[in-house]
Amino acid sequence: xDSSIASGLLGGAISVILVxxxxxxxxxxxxDGTLRWGWGLVVLGLMSLAIxxxxxxxxxxxxxxxxxxxxxxxxxxxxxxxxAGATYCFAEYFLVRGTYxxxxxxxxxxxxxxxxxxxxxxxxxKFDGAMNWxxxxxxxxxxxxxxxxxxxxxxxxxxxxxxxxxx
Numbered sequence: 718x719d720s721s722i723a724s725g726l727l728g729g730a731i732s733v734i735l736v737x738x739x740x741x742x743x744x745x746x747x748x749d750g751t752l753r754w755g756w757g758l759v760v761l762g763l764m765s766l767a768i769x770x771x772x773x774x775x776x777x778x779x780x781x782x783x784x785x786x787x788x789x790x791x792x793x794x795x796x797x798x799x800x801a802g803a804t805y806c807f808a809e810y811f812l813v814r815g816t817y818x819x820x821x822x823x824x825x826x827x828x829x830x831x832x833x834x835x836x837x838x839x840x841x842x843k844f845d846g847a848m849n850w851x852x853x854x855x856x857x858x859x860x861x862x863x864x865x866x867x868x869x870x871x872x873x874x875x876x877x878x879x880x881x882x883x884x
Contacts, residue, residue, distance in 0.1 A: 748872035752815030752824065755868050762806030765799045772796035815863075817873055822853075824861045832859050842877050842884050851884075853877075 772795040775782050782789050808827055815824035821835040838856040845852055845862075851874070853861040863870050877884065 748869040750816055750818055750869070750872065752813075752817070752863065752867045752869040752873070754810045754813060754866070757866070758806050758810045762803045762810065765803035765806060769796050769799040769803055772799070813867075815867075815869070817869075817876065819876075822861065822873065824863070832861050834859060834861065836876065836880055839877070839880065839882060842882055844884060 772792045775792050779788075779792075782792055812827045813825065815822065817823070819836070821833065823831065823833040825831045834853075834855040834857065839853060840856055841854045843852050843854075844850075848862075848864075849866065850862045850864040851870070853863065855861070863873055874884070
């Protein structure tokens, strides 16, 4: 087996294990009724920013980048991809917020805006394994997607269990 394939498989397996362990820990963590991202997203954003910085560095200090067209486009793709990834991570960490109590849930993302719904209007809950989030559907037609990587999501799941809605 090619070493790059083995490295990719090993990295993927480690990622799956880390996400599963972190998600389980977050679900058991006591909650004060807030939903927010933890430090892991900041670390991911900083790592993406560092790789984007490496690409910027290459534009100034790597002479080959200006003579080899393939290398130039590779560095540009790294800069755009990891720069966008860092921007997304920081936007999620600093802007996504939610609160919930016995009456309802409020959840804000820069992508979908503020959604405030009452638990009595909750119609269904479905777990989307591909995206690793719970989709809460309300009578108004609105959907709130709660990632299982958010601290406090365990309290939301407990509240849904109390309501008797099947997951």
